[in-house]
Amino acid sequence: xxxxxxxxxxxxxxxxxxxxxxxxxxxxxxxxxxxxxxxxxxxxxxxxxxxxxxxxxxxxxxxxxxxxxxxxxxxxxxxxxxxxxxxxxxxxxxxxxxxxxxxxxxxxxxxxxxxxxxxxxxxxxxxxxxxxxxxxxxxxxxxxxxxxxxxxxxxxxxxxxxxxxxxxxxxxxxxxxxxxxxxxxxxxxxxxxxxxxxxxxxxxxxxxxxxxxxxxxxxxxxxxxxxxxxxxxxxxxxxxxxxxxxxxxxxxxxxxxxxxxxxxxxxxxxxxxxxxxxxxxxxxxxxxxxxxxxxxxxxxxxxxxxxxxxxxxxxxxxxxxxxxxxxxxxxxxxxxxxxxxxxxxxxxxxxxxxxxxxxxxxxxxxxxxxxxxxxxxxxxxxxxxxxxxxxxxxxxxxxxxxxxxxxxxxxxxxxxxxxxxxxxxxxxxxxxxxxxxxxxxxxxxxxxxxxxxxxxxxxxxxxxxxxxxxxxxxxxxxxxxxxxxxxxxxxxxxxxxxxxxxxxxxxxxxxxxxxxxxxxxxxxxxxxxxxxxxxxxxxxxxxxxxxxxxxxxxxxxxxxxxxxxxxxxxxxxxxxxxxxxxxxxxxxxxxxxxxxxxxxxxxxxxxxxxxxxxxxxxxxxxxxxxxxxxxxxxxxxxxxxxxxxxxxxxxxxxxxxxxxxxxxxxxxxxxxxxxxxxxxxxxxxxxxxxxxxxxxxxxxxxxxxxxxxxxxxxxxxxxxxxxxxxxxxxxxxxxxxxxxxxxxxxxxxxxxxxxxx
Amino acid sequence: xxxxxxxxxxxxxxxxxxxxxxxxxxxxxxxxxxxxxxxxxxxxxxxxxxxxxxxxxxxxxxxxxxxxxxxxxxxxxxxxxxxxxxxxxxxxxxxxxxxxxxxxxxxxxxxxxxxxxxxxxxxxxxxxxxxxxxxxxxxxxxxxxxxxxxxxxxxxxxxxxxxxxxxxxxxxxxxxxxxxxxxxxxxxx
Numbered sequence: 024x025x026x027x028x029x030x031x032x033x034x035x036x037x038x039x040x041x042x043x044x045x046x047x048x049x050x051x052x053x054x055x056x057x058x059x060x061x062x063x064x065x066x067x068x069x070x071x072x073x074x075x076x077x078x079x080x081x082x083x084x085x086x087x088x089x090x091x092x093x094x095x096x097x098x099x100x101x102x103x104x105x106x107x108x109x110x111x112x113x114x115x116x117x118x119x120x121x122x123x124x125x126x127x128x129x130x131x132x133x134x135x136x137x138x139x140x141x142x143x144x145x146x147x148x149x150x151x152x153x154x155x156x157x158x159x160x161x162x163x164x165x166x167x168x169x170x171x172x173x174x175x176x177x178x179x180x181x182x183x184x185x186x187x188x189x190x191x192x193x194x195x196x197x198x199x200x201x202x203x204x205x206x207x208x209x210x211x212x213x214x215x216x217x218x219x220x221x222x223x224x225x226x227x228x229x230x231x232x233x234x235x236x237x238x239x240x241x242x243x244x245x246x247x248x249x250x251x252x253x254x255x256x257x258x259x260x261x262x263x264x265x266x267x268x269x270x271x272x273x274x275x276x277x278x279x280x281x282x283x284x285x286x287x288x289x290x291x292x293x294x295x296x297x298x299x300x301x302x303x304x305x306x307x308x309x310x311x312x313x314x315x316x317x318x319x320x321x322x323x324x325x326x327x328x329x330x331x332x333x334x335x336x337x338x339x340x341x342x343x344x345x346x347x348x349x350x351x352x353x354x355x356x357x358x359x360x361x362x363x364x365x366x367x368x369x370x371x372x373x374x375x376x377x378x379x380x381x382x383x384x385x386x387x388x389x390x391x392x393x394x395x396x397x398x399x400x401x402x403x404x405x406x407x408x409x410x411x412x413x414x415x416x417x418x419x420x421x422x423x424x425x426x427x428x429x430x431x432x433x434x435x436x437x438x439x440x441x442x443x444x445x446x447x448x449x450x451x452x453x454x455x456x457x458x459x460x461x462x463x464x465x466x467x468x469x470x471x472x473x474x475x476x477x478x479x480x481x482x483x484x485x486x487x488x489x490x491x492x493x494x495x496x497x498x499x500x501x502x503x504x505x506x507x508x509x510x511x512x513x514x515x516x517x518x519x520x521x522x523x524x525x526x527x528x529x530x531x532x533x534x535x536x537x538x539x540x541x542x543x544x545x546x547x548x549x550x551x552x553x554x555x556x557x558x559x560x561x562x563x564x565x566x567x568x569x570x571x572x573x574x575x576x577x578x579x580x581x582x583x584x585x586x587x588x589x590x591x592x593x594x595x596x597x598x599x600x601x602x603x604x605x606x607x608x609x610x611x612x613x614x615x616x617x618x619x620x621x622x623x624x625x626x627x628x629x630x631x632x633x634x635x636x637x638x639x640x641x642x643x644x645x646x647x648x649x650x651x652x653x654x655x656x657x658x659x660x661x662x663x664x665x666x667x668x669x670x671x672x673x674x675x676x677x678x679x680x681x682x683x684x685x686x687x688x689x690x691x692x693x694x695x696x697x698x699x700x701x702x703x704x705x706x707x708x709x710x711x712x713x714x715x716x717x718x719x720x721x722x723x724x725x726x727x728x729x730x731x732x733x734x735x736x737x738x739x740x741x742x743x744x745x746x747x748x749x750x751x752x753x754x755x756x757x758x759x760x761x762x763x764x765x766x767x768x769x770x771x772x773x774x775x776x777x778x779x780x
Numbered sequence: 781x782x783x784x785x786x787x788x789x790x791x792x793x794x795x796x797x798x799x800x801x802x803x804x805x806x807x808x809x810x811x812x813x814x815x816x817x818x819x820x821x822x823x824x825x826x827x828x829x830x831x832x833x834x835x836x837x838x839x840x841x842x843x844x845x846x847x848x849x850x851x852x853x854x855x856x857x858x859x860x861x862x863x864x865x866x867x868x869x870x871x872x873x874x875x876x877x878x879x880x881x882x883x884x885x886x887x888x889x890x891x892x893x894x895x896x897x898x899x900x901x902x903x904x905x906x907x908x909x910x911x912x913x914x915x916x917x918x919x920x921x922x923x924x925x926x927x928x929x930x931x932x933x934x935x936x937x938x939x940x941x942x943x944x945x946x947x948x949x950x951x952x953x954x955x956x957x958x959x960x961x962x963x964x965x966x967x968x969x
Contacts, residue, residue: 110891110927111889238886241891242883245894246875246888246891246898248814248857249815257813263810311809312803382826382892382893383828384821430890431890431893432890432892432926463821676886681889684928688926710825711825718917718920718921718930719917721917721931723931
């Protein structure tokens, strides 16, 4: 198999790596292995490759300590992690957890890239779960390894284990001046120990690294240009590939059919050739520019049905569908509650399709041979991608090797699987390794979008201002289960995730934070094959849920004349929800005022709003301060305040960075982002037709981490976006006295709302 | 048709065999194997491919080779040396002050846009050593960030601006000290 290289010039092997190569666990070079792209001189390398550890396809046995970590002769450790780094710092956090239990410092721990022949299978890196679901195994394995090392040290030094302590991998006994390093005890040999999970863990009070703020290990290389992104990887002897598709996907169920294809139309680029399987069309060439030009110039026409509802008609179309319904959560009985209420608020809200639009379009490299394949891509789940690739290529999963390189921030299921399949199909057809790079319009146009949503909310209070009834009905389609490359190449029919799995109305945004005795949440699943492709987009649909729900809560507060923050405090019992609510309000210096006290008729109206919501775990609270230009309809978000309680924050600094990013991204999604489409296909294909927030309109941000040392760690990569969306919507009413019932809040939509009111 | 084209990149001359209409980015990435400029849109909309051309930021994804022959191209990799040349330093620092400030502010998330952010900020600080908040936002407005990293980038640029001003002061002090030393030596002689 070919060796992927960052670039040929990095092939010389640093001595430190070479020394490790003699042991059982190797980073770096071997004749059958992979060239390390590690960079040295500034602490441990962010992520390198490791050679296959056993000669058999992974996943390695999770019940072996050696699966999780290795101790090297130089007294450093390699930690094998099953979660990918997505630019959020979770890899460094997991190294903190591991170093903490091993009593190493951060300069002594590093990890390797995810690789189905090397790293453990911890499931996909979804739902901000790296720390919540990833750290327990890594923590317990490290503790168990430490215990084993102490026993070795006890024998070696002839002292009881109880007399030993460890600092930076040096085991010392208080009985005499005896010490030995981890490296001397086991250096590059296997533990050969069953992983029982029974070793005692450190208590929170003993933590030195967990809860601290060591810097991220990937940032130095990311600013110097040394970091190897997926887009930088090359394979020897490879061709450059591009897919050729209609500009903008059509209705998911139909895919796209080639009507006419004129291969001679690229005769002026002799080095490029067309490859085709079914309706999957691509071009390959030795030089990248030839592939780009050939894809551009190839004369091809497509049959695409004109039966999409169009972005303007999508909400009415979804609402009119015969849906597959499921009660997600039911408490008490809402009917009598509404009958006895003194005030009721109702509303219908719309949220647009939105795109992942990763900043660098997805790509992948594949070297497909008759009996095996290597695919390098930016998947969130190397083992999951391996399985689907095996199906597409007609190979057993164990014959497919998938390696992960970080691309640009994906924020959910962007086109990485589609790109991996496309590269594999191109390589299979071309008979050579192929590097596929999606163009901007491929990524924007063939994304699996965050679905459009219709939310209908009713909420009711009694004479005391207590919320007594709440109902949320949500309409949207589910996520798509078959990638476009497979659909086009093999004719596999489109399919979506089943009802009850994947996308549902989320209690964490729809009422569950409040103490409401009668509550009913209903998911109305729209048949997705008649719409665009869908998948999880950071905090999936939560922005839409909170946009609808939190405006309804504010509506109730207004009806009884209570400040929005105070009204929420009165209706929340859960102290963790109260914690983030208070934290956000305090950061914003929220002074109680009668509802809508800010409404003005000035040209530029100013308002503030508060909101709550989360994804699946954790707790999010936010405050937004905005300005609305009544003449132009332009909304400017001036300052966002966000608080997350994610239990024990392993690295609060990383969570602050995540909160900051979430607040800005939410402002972008609430103000600008909308996938547009006509009856035939998607028309938002680049950054002009799908604008996002820019520097000039970026709000100030204030991030607050509510540290809970006594609570288990939960997610922090997407848990304040819903709250922020609700806060922006509420600030809009606070400024203008007008309900905004559809996002994004673009000037035409805002002006239309003013006209209606 | 392809032919040899001479490119001056990071003060080194390279001869590449590529069609003159080839966008510079593909040659930097594929032929010269540089990792600073990178593909983002191919439409000059996002800034991930930015390089300095004779000291001014351009989008290499839409700039044909024919337009850059005979000019000096600086990529992220060459930025510390470019800075040293501007400042007449004897030795290039490991990082441009903007790069260092991005680390100090832990400004990065995925980091893919940071090539363009750093290139553009370096140009800004050359033209406007002490930019206001508004000047930073205006200068950087053509660079997008999907992760929402703008607030920290603004902070980092301010930090770099301060660091560069402090470095200038220390350069001047050294210069003055040197002059005094020379004068004394002359006086003694």
